[in-house]
Amino acid sequence: MFSHRTLSFLVLAVFMVEELSALTTDIFSLIDRIDNRGVLTKGQQNRILNLTPDQNGKVRLHKDCKAINRFEAASSGIYIIQPSGSVPFVVYCDMDTKGGGWVVLQRVSKNSATPFARHWNAYKYTFGNMEHDHWLGNEYAHRITKKGHYEVKFVVESSLGKVEVDYASFNVENVTNKYKLRLGSPIGNSESYDYLTNFDKTGSSDNMMFSARDEDNDRDARNCADVIGGGWWFNQCSNVYFNDHQIHWQGICDDCLSATILIRPSFENCK
Template structure:
């Protein structure tokens, strides 16, 4: 193997190296021709023509780009006539163009593969990373996903829903809830499809956290382990595991027939709420969405609904209106001032 570093000016008769061959050769030419020995391979650009590529990847320890069929061979031992300097320069520049394209392609692939899979990975790798917008790429997903990461002392959370006021309406159709809406840095819905892509890897478990703020300045939270969404064919069916927190387990509801766990998502134009119809006291309900608004995993209208109409303090209109988490506070007394839903890997 060649161990001398060559500059472009040294590539002449005295160097013993005259051509860089980029082609389908299975073994080296020159002194190893026919020997079955491999070509120069991985270290070709670290060991040769450094001047030409000094400004490109000068910090690379080698060239692990799989050039296992590239060879330098000494003219003196092959009997091949030496090319002129002009021919040599033309050939090297041609190689440079080819290699540049390959390196840019590989660099792009490396950048893609280097993207973090979740916000906790960002927090672990860079403990000083602030809350903000980041690109993620979960395992098995081809496209990058832009999310807002809420950074905590030991982990990072992906925000999937945030509401702080009534400027952004949440009465939306299926397509909008599927792909998401709003501004990621402010009030928004990340999108059912994105949450499914984030959580579809069954070897990775997730925790869902719900934060609630009422109009009097009180706060509460609910966390669910083993959170996951099904794909669109299941209507993004909700799955949650064990609960802990201070807000109560509203997803499973105040009664067994209101358990939202295992239900698909409902919107203005897609009904998966299990009512056919539902009877609440003296009220007959065909679709929960018409009563509570927004979009949610309604189960006979359920005990939780954070995507309904937002109301200021004392302005909610009925027992079912507003942002609801009835195991903490009922809509009869108030609608929440703000809500946030986040997920992180366990």
């Protein structure tokens, strides 16, 4: 016969195993619900940073990286987010760039192992390596920005160093409107690098629909996405575009080394 103490220990052990089993099931169920989980390797699934349950045993999801980094203590990496009205999906959160809380929409480097000459449907969703060069997806950019006021930071690196170009607002419209880009005014010193809005209307990307090699929505007689080799908000083949063949930002570099697009809620959301 078991002693009372031994029996209590066994009951506790069984309870803990059942709780752990239920928790593991909940986590696997959450992973199965991630809309773009197919982009992650098994190792990256294990490195999702917000799978730790709270005191009630639930994994709490936030609408974006800024909400995750509310107290500025989170690390950069892969997180699950769930904007209002959306299914969960994974993003790479940059918690190190000025103030943290940035969702990475695109990261691309010259001669990248991730090709960007893809079709319209590929650009709707995530492709590439979430921890390196990737495209988050127009649909996810729309879901994040449709119910809040977001700012954007473009980080462009050349042989002379990095240049950051900031705009006060950033919004991607829905698929019916071909994921049209809406940008606010450049912030501070970024005005001198503003080739996306008012500097040159023929090259401006603001208010342009997204184009891909099989979906020509630009204002040029050519299909700019096919000519240049990557999807973008082209106007007349534009002053700015990012792909693995050529990363170009007029006034910064013609053949840049890398580029990153980062978004987060602006202070407008706090008013």
